[in-house]
Amino acid sequence: xxxxLRRALVTGASSGIGAATARALxxxxxxxxxxxxxESELRAVHESLRENEHGEHLRVVCDLCDPAALExxxxxxxxxxxxxxxxxxxxxxxxxxKVEELDPALLERTFRTNVLAPFLLxxxxxxxxxxxxxxxxxxxxxxxxRRGIPGQTAYAASKSALCSFSEGLRIEWATExxxxxxxxxxxxxxxxxxxxxxxxxxxxxxxxxxxxxxxVAAEVLRLARHPRPEHSMRKKWLALTALGLxxxxxxxxxxxxxxxxxxxxxxx
Ligand SMILES: NC(=O)c1ccc[n+]([C@@H]2O[C@H](COP(=O)([O-])OP(=O)(O)OC[C@H]3O[C@@H](n4cnc5c(N)ncnc54)[C@H](OP(=O)(O)O)[C@@H]3O)[C@@H](O)[C@H]2O)c1
Numbered sequence: 012x013x014x015x016l017r018r019a020l021v022t023g024a025s026s027g028i029g030a031a032t033a034r035a036l037x038x039x040x041x042x043x044x045x046x047x048x049x050e051s052e053l054r055a056v057h058e059s060l061r062e063n064e065h066g067e068h069l070r071v072v073c074d075l076c077d078p079a080a081l082e083x084x085x086x087x088x089x090x091x092x093x094x095x096x097x098x099x100x101x102x103x104x105x106x107x108x109k110v111e112e113l114d115p116a117l118l119e120r121t122f123r124t125n126v127l128a129p130f131l132l133x134x135x136x137x138x139x140x141x142x143x144x145x146x147x148x149x150x151x152x153x154x155x156x157r158r159g160i161p162g163q164t165a166y167a168a169s170k171s172a173l174c175s176f177s178e179g180l181r182i183e184w185a186t187e188x189x190x191x192x193x194x195x196x197x198x199x200x201x202x203x204x205x206x207x208x209x210x211x212x213x214x215x216x217x218x219x220x221x222x223x224x225x226x227v228a229a230e231v232l233r234l235a236r237h238p239r240p241e242h243s244m245r246k247k248w249l250a251l252t253a254l255g256l257x258x259x260x261x262x263x264x265x266x267x268x269x270x271x272x273x274x275x276x277x278x279x
Pocket of ligand 1: 028154
């Protein structure tokens with residue numbers, strides 16, 4: 012029996028969560044556009060995908076920090092796919108640095124990748140999503156988008172902006188019948204920590220208890236099938252977020268202790 016045509020665009024599909032998501036979607040019968048900058052990694056993921064009866068998967072090499080390249084990439088997707096049922100804004104970049112060490116160019120790159128690109132991509136993809144059947148957008152933010160943490164303030168703030176963007180967009184696009192979901196993964200074992208700028212070599216987290224990228228990919232697929240406004244993959248972080256609203260000093264203290272440090276509110 013023929014499977015209905017379902018088309019997905021996954022950004023950051025050359026590694027980690029994006030590659031796992033592209034594979035999971037192809038397994039589920041989606042025709043997939045894989046987008047990232049690294050051509051050879053993208054090709055390897057592309058070649059590993061299950062074939063689709065409606066046509067070939069597509070890989071698009073694109074730096075999402077370049078708005079003109081982003082527009083050209085979407086024009087190509089439009090020409091070759093004609094519409095989209097799913098957009099997964101997954102491409103992202105970490106930045107591990109104390110505020111006093113922040114480099115303006117890296118700060119800008121973090122926000123261009125994690126915030127501006129999803130904004131511009133959603134804007135450019137709207138005509139394609141309008142032509143899709145029951146379209147869904149999944150924005151991959153992070154549990155730290157709902158609770159800022161020391162040593163990663165720039166990254167957490169960029170993901171917080173993405174969470175806020177998703178909330179507003181969800182209501183704007185309800186009239187378009189496009190579902191918008193935020194997925195907040197917690198620690199996931201990918202190459203993310205090797206790639207992120209870390210000028211002072213602050214210690215990376217211990218990945219031994221981390222989720223695998225396939226677990227996050229499975230959540231993306233669940234959201235594509237049954238959209239929910241927001242899903243956080245570790246309930247502990249959700250509790251910390253809620254605590255931070257009502258008892259921020261207690262939340263700060265608990266977080267500092269968990270990260271292996273102490274904290275006391277400045278006495279005034
Ligand atoms: N790993 C975690 O613990 C964790 C936790 C919570 C949330 N997340 C989020 O999950 C998402 C995926 O991260 P990951 O863990 O899978 O890390 P990853 O393996 O480093 O993947 C990041 C992806 O983003 C792409 N990318 C980065 N900058 C880009 C740009 N300017 N243009 C196009 N593509 C770009 C990279 O591809 P190219 O280098 O080939 O361009 C790569 O495919 C990110 O948004 C991250 O913030 C990760």
